[in-house]
Each structure stands twice: as C-alpha cells, then as structure tokens.
Amino acid sequence: MKTFHSLLFALILALVSLDPSSGYSRRKDERIIREYKREQELNHAKIARDLVHRANWAAVGSLSTNERVKGYPMVNIISIDDSDANNRSTGRIRFLLTDLDFTGPDWQKDNKVTLLFSDEQTLRCKEGGKDPMEPTCARSMISGQVKKMDPSDKSYQPSLDAYVRRHPAAINWVKAHNFYLCELEISNIFVLDFYGGPHKVSASDYYAVSN
Amino acid sequence: MKTFHSLLFALILALVSLDPSSGYSRRKDERIIREYKREQELNHAKIARDLVHRANWAAVGSLSTNERVKGYPMVNIISIDDSDANNRSTGRIRFLLTDLDFTGPDWQKDNKVTLLFSDEQTLRCKEGGKDPMEPTCARSMISGQVKKMDPSDKSYQPSLDAYVRRHPAAINWVKAHNFYLCELEISNIFVLDFYGGPHKVSASDYYAVSN
Numbered sequence: 001m002k003t004f005h006s007l008l009f010a011l012i013l014a015l016v017s018l019d020p021s022s023g024y025s026r027r028k029d030e031r032i033i034r035e036y037k038r039e040q041e042l043n044h045a046k047i048a049r050d051l052v053h054r055a056n057w058a059a060v061g062s063l064s065t066n067e068r069v070k071g072y073p074m075v076n077i078i079s080i081d082d083s084d085a086n087n088r089s090t091g092r093i094r095f096l097l098t099d100l101d102f103t104g105p106d107w108q109k110d111n112k113v114t115l116l117f118s119d120e121q122t123l124r125c126k127e128g129g130k131d132p133m134e135p136t137c138a139r140s141m142i143s144g145q146v147k148k149m150d151p152s153d154k155s156y157q158p159s160l161d162a163y164v165r166r167h168p169a170a171i172n173w174v175k176a177h178n179f180y181l182c183e184l185e186i187s188n189i190f191v192l193d194f195y196g197g198p199h200k201v202s203a204s205d206y207y208a209v210s211n
Numbered sequence: 212m213k214t215f216h217s218l219l220f221a222l223i224l225a226l227v228s229l230d231p232s233s234g235y236s237r238r239k240d241e242r243i244i245r246e247y248k249r250e251q252e253l254n255h256a257k258i259a260r261d262l263v264h265r266a267n268w269a270a271v272g273s274l275s276t277n278e279r280v281k282g283y284p285m286v287n288i289i290s291i292d293d294s295d296a297n298n299r300s301t302g303r304i305r306f307l308l309t310d311l312d313f314t315g316p317d318w319q320k321d322n323k324v325t326l327l328f329s330d331e332q333t334l335r336c337k338e339g340g341k342d343p344m345e346p347t348c349a350r351s352m353i354s355g356q357v358k359k360m361d362p363s364d365k366s367y368q369p370s371l372d373a374y375v376r377r378h379p380a381a382i383n384w385v386k387a388h389n390f391y392l393c394e395l396e397i398s399n400i401f402v403l404d405f406y407g408g409p410h411k412v413s414a415s416d417y418y419a420v421s422n
Contacts, residue, residue, distance in 0.1 A: 057343040059270030059327050061284030068399050068411065069354045073272030073284035075327035076352070079344040096344075100408070102352070102401075116270050116286035123334060131380035132268040133290040133307075141287070141313070143280045169342035188279050190313075197311070200279065 044191040044199040048140040049209045051117040052082050053089035056166065058115035062106035076102045080115070081166040085158055091207050093142070093186075094149070094159050096170055096179040107146040114143040115184065138193040144186040156181065255402040255410040259351040260420045262328040263293050264300035267377065269326035273317035287313045291326070292377040296369055302418050304353070304397075305360070305370050307381055307390040318357040325354040326395065349404040355397040367392065 057079050064074035080095045093115065097104045107113055118132065118139040119125050125137035149156050160181055164170050173179040189201040268290050275285035289306045304326065308315045318324055329343065329350040330336050336348035360367050371392055375381050384390040400412040 056337075057331060059286050061272040061286040061325075063274075063284055064325075068401075069325065072323040072354050072399075073274055073286075073325050074352065074354075075270050075272040075284075075286055075325045077327060077329050077331065077343055077348075077350055079342055102409075112283040114272075114275075114280065114284050114286045116288060118288050120268060120288065121332070126267075131290055131378050132288055133378070133384075134380055137288075139288055141285065143283050143285075167342050167344070169345055173344075188283075190279075198313075 040199075044193065045189075045201045045205040046209045047138050047193050048117075048142070048189055048191050048201055048206055049089055049091050051119065051138060051140045052080075052091060052093060052142070054119075055080060055117050055121050057121070058093070058095075058117055060103055061114045061116070062103050063110045063112060064102070065105050065109045066102060074102050074106060078103060079167045079170070081163045083162040083166060085162065087162070087165070088211050091209065092159075093184040094163055095182055095184075096163065096167075096173055097146070097182055098173070098177045098179045100177060103146075111145045112143070113146055113184070114141055116141055135192045135195050138191070140192075141190045141198075142184065142186055143188040144184045146182050147185045149181045149183055151181075159183075251410075255404065256400075256412045256416040257420045258349055258404050259328075259353070259400055259402050259412055259417055260300055260302050262330065262349060262351045263291070263302060263304060263353070265330075266291060266328050266332050268332070269304070269306075269328055271314055272325045272327070273314050274321045274323060275313070276316050276320045277313060285313050285317060289314060290378045290381070292374045294373040294377060296373065298373070298376070299422050302420065303370075304395040305374055306393055306395075307374065307378075307384055308357070308393055309384070309388045309390045311388060314357075322356045323354070324357055324395070325352055327352055346403045346406050349402070351403075352401045352409075353395065353397055354399040355395045357393050358396045360392045360394055362392075370394075 057077050060076050060078050061073050062076070064070060064072045066074065078095045078097065080093050082090050082092050082094065084090050099105055116139065119137050120132040125132050125134070130137045149159065163181065186203040186206065189203065189206055190198040191201055192198050268288050271287050271289050272284050273287070275281060275283045277285065289308070291304050291306045293301050293303050293305065295301050310316055314324070327350065330348050331343040336343050336345070341348045360370065374392065397414040397417065400414065400417055401409040402412055403409050
C-alpha cells in the first residue's frame with residue numbers, strides 16, 4: 001500500500017526525470033528532493049511533538065524487576081508534561097516517579113524505557129472514525145533513558161511548577177511519597193501517521209520543531 | 212497511606228481479638244477472614260475484567276527486536292476484544308497482529324508481553340477528576356504469552372467475528388496484510404484500584420468472574 005507521501009515523492013521523481021537535465025539542473029533537482037525529504041522529516045517530528053504535548057500521560061515500558069514478571073516488559077501509566085512557563089510545548093518529557101511503583105525500581109536496574117503516545121489517548125481517533133490500531137491514528141514510540149533531575153539545577157523548579165499546573169494531584173505525591181522529577185533523554189523516536197511503515201525522527205529534529 | 216480495605220481488615224482483626232476465642236470460634240474467625248480476603252480478590256479480578264472489556268485497545272510491551280532499539284522494551288498500541296457472540300465479556304484477550312508491525316516480530320523472538328489497561332483510556336478518570344497516575348484511576352497490567360489461534364479451531368471464527376464487530380477496520384487488515392488472530396495466555400495480573408499498592412489476581416479468579 002503506497003503512502004500519499006511516497007506517491008508525491010514518486011511524482012517529483014517523474015517530473016525530475018522528464019527534465020532534460022544539465023549537470024547544473026541535476027544538482028538543483030537533488031536539492032529539491034533533499035529539501036522535500038527534510039520537510040517530511042520535520043512533519044513527522046511535529047506530529048511527535050504534538051502527540052507529546054497533548055498527552056497528559058504515557059504508557060511506559062520498562063524491563064521488569066518485579067519478581068512475579070522478571071524478564072518481562074512491564075507497562076505502566078505515568079503522568080507527563082512538556083510545558084514551559086507559558087504552557088507551550090518544549091518536547092522535554094518530564095514525569096514524577098516513585099520507587100514504590102513499578103517503573104521506579106526498573107529504570108534503576110536497567111535504564112531503557114519506551115513511552116507510547118497515541119491520538120487515541122484523547123479519543124481523537126475514535127471521534128474521527130479511525131480504529132486505534134490503524135496507522136492513520138497517529139502514534140509515536142519514544143525510547144531513551146530516565147534522567148533524575150537535579151533540584152539545584154535552575155530548570156528544576158520551573159519544570160516542577162509546570163508539571164503541577166498540569167497535574168494538581170502531584171502536590172500530594174511530592175509531599176507524601178518520595179516522588180522525584182525526571183526527564184527522558186531521548187535516544188530514538190518512531191512516528192506512525194499513515195500507511196507505509198514507521199518514520200524515524202532524530203531527537204534534534206524533534207526538539208527543533210517550533211510552535 | 213492506609214487503604215480502606217486494609218483498614219477494614221484491621222477492624223475485623225481487632226474484633227476477632229476481642230472475642231474470647233475457643234478453638235472452635237478461632238477456626239470460625241479464620242474462615243471469616245479467609246472469605247473476606249477471597250471476596251476482595253474477586254473484586255480486583257472484576258476490576259481487571261471490566262477494564263479489559265471496556266477497552267478497545269491495549270498498550271502492549273514487548274522485548275524489542277528492532278535494530279534501532281534492540282534490548283529496549285517496545286510499547287505499541289493494539290486493538291483488542293474479549294467479547295462472546297452476545298458482546299459479553301469473556302476475559303479472553305484477543306487481537307490481530309502482523310509481522311510488519313513492531314509487536315509481531317518481537318513476540319516470536321521472546322514471547323513475553325505485558326498489556327496495560329487504564330480507566331483513562333476511556334477518559335473515565337479525567338471525567339471523574341482523577342489524575343491518570345493516581346492509584347484510584349484503576350489500571351491493570353496483564354502479562355503473558357502470545358498464542359496464535361488455530362483457524363481450524365471451533366472458537367476461531369466466532370472470535371474473529373466478535374473482533375471485527377468491535378473493530379470494523381479489521382476486515383481490511385485480514386485481507387491485505389497477513390494479520391493473524393492471537394489470544395493472550397495470561398501468566399500474571401496486577402490491579403491497582405486504590406492506595407496501598409498493587410493486588411495480584413490469578414488467571415483462574417480473573418476468568419471465574421461472571422457478568
């Protein structure tokens with residue numbers, strides 16, 4: 001099944017091949033194609049950024065240390081936020097963890113996690129008549145390492161403030177349960193937003209998206 | 212933080228200890244406590260069953276075989292259904308997989324998966340004013356093995372029919388993409404529905420819940 005994008009790309013290639021190219025125009029064509037591909041990459045990055053910013057939570061996979069499911073992947077729900085002081089998207093995925101829950105002990109044993117974001121979390125697919133497993137129901141899988149944030153770092157308090165604005169219940173978590181603020185250090189991003197398989201997005205393209 | 216259940220249990224224990232027990236009444240007390248604990252277990256099983264039946268999809272963790280995130284847990288979205296011919300809950304979690312997606316190749320390399328279900332998938336927590344990470348926003352993590360269903364088995368066609376009723380888009384998946392129907396063989400169930408940590412539910416208690 002061909003994607004709209006790959007069809008468009010094929011069309012551009014067809015137009016290019018009709019052109020009686022000189023050396024100069026071939027370089028120009030290559031530049032056009034390169035720019036087109038770059039633009040597509042940024043679109044996928046934007047989709048990932050939008051998914052993250054709209055989501056209040058992520059399904060987080062970790063390598064389980066729980067004795068009942070040791071060696072299994074565990075999937076837990078964690079509340080997330082990526083907002084700056086003006087509630088704008090930064091792409092920086094922050095969350096509170098506690099060692100009393102599943103994810104806390106897991107990442108400290110083997111620091112590899114994946115966060116799933118889907119447009120179905122906010123029922124956008126259901127409302128648009130799309131099945132949650134259809135590739136047109138946009139999703140992003142963002143893998144990386146959990147990084148405990150340093151309370152003495154100047155970004156710490158604004159990040160926590162933004163998090164608590166989004167998740168008012170977190171006031172009690174911080175008080176009662178030794179929750180600690182973390183950020184995801186992103187190592188890989190997959191985006192599915194149409195037929196034709198997942199797209200890879202680099203962390204730098206993801207962070208470079210402006211609002 | 213004490214749970215309502217554990218407070219109730221402590222109260223029962225206190226009443227028991229006020230009782231000038233004979234050997235006979237101690238046995239009776241033990242029976243009462245055993246029955247109380249059994250009832251609680253079934254409540255947690257019922258919560259897991261209700262979460263599964265309400266959900267159209269699960270966040271599925273697998274051990275990734277994708278070369279970009281090898282050794283990581285992958286988390287994917289899969290459409291699920293557990294209905295019988297009358298759309299009643301059976302607890303049997305069925306889903307279509309394809310080897311073109313992430314989960315397909317993963318389970319065939321190492322058959323350990325965990326499915327997350329949360330009341331926030333249907334926005335029940337948001338609408339009830341509960342943060343998705345609060346333990347009162349009920350969730351269940353169900354771990355086990357993927358079992359490919361046998362098309363010649365008599366349960367196959369009714370299961371596929373129920374699945375397609377729930378997920379009409381699946382008609383095209385089966386036609387075009389070599390999707391295959393699977394069922395989860397459950398090896399462990401965790402349920403969080405209140406403060407005080409996760410509850411373990413056995414697969415037999417889970418399946419024993421009647422509607």
